[in-house]
Amino acid sequence: MANIMNETLVVENLKKFYQVKGKDQLVKALNNVSFTLAPRTTLGIVGESGCGKSTLAKTLMNLEKKTEGSISFSGKSFDDISDKERYQTMQMVFQDPLDSLNPRKK
Known part of the structure; x- marks a missing residue:
C-alpha cells in the first residue's frame, strides 16, 4: 500500500473527444483539464448538464479512454x-449517493 502522503492525483491537459455519429465533427467533452488533488482533500465537480462532469469521472475510473x-x-x-x-x-460517488447505497431501495 502506498504511503498516504504520496497519494496525490495529478491530471494534466486531459482531453476526451467524441466523434459525432454520421458527421465529420468532434464534441470536446474535456479539453485541457488539469488539477492536482492532494492527500486527504475532497474535490467537488459542479456545472451545467453536458459540461463534462460525468465524462471526467468516467475517464478517471478508466470507464472511458482519454x-x-x-x-x-x-x-x-x-x-x-x-x-x-x-x-x-x-x-x-453518484449525484444521489443515498439512492446508490440504500440496500432497501430497488
Missing part, C-alpha cells in the same frame, strides 16, 4: 495501474 493527456496517482501513470488497483484506491 483522447490525450496524463493522469497519475502516487507518482504512477494510470497507463501502468491495473483496473483492480485503481478500484481499490478510488471510487465514484
Whole structure:
C-alpha cells in the first residue's frame, strides 16, 4: 500500500473527444483539464448538464479512454495501474449517493 502522503492525483491537459455519429465533427467533452488533488482533500465537480462532469469521472475510473493527456496517482501513470488497483484506491460517488447505497431501495 502506498504511503498516504504520496497519494496525490495529478491530471494534466486531459482531453476526451467524441466523434459525432454520421458527421465529420468532434464534441470536446474535456479539453485541457488539469488539477492536482492532494492527500486527504475532497474535490467537488459542479456545472451545467453536458459540461463534462460525468465524462471526467468516467475517464478517471478508466470507464472511458482519454483522447490525450496524463493522469497519475502516487507518482504512477494510470497507463501502468491495473483496473483492480485503481478500484481499490478510488471510487465514484453518484449525484444521489443515498439512492446508490440504500440496500432497501430497488
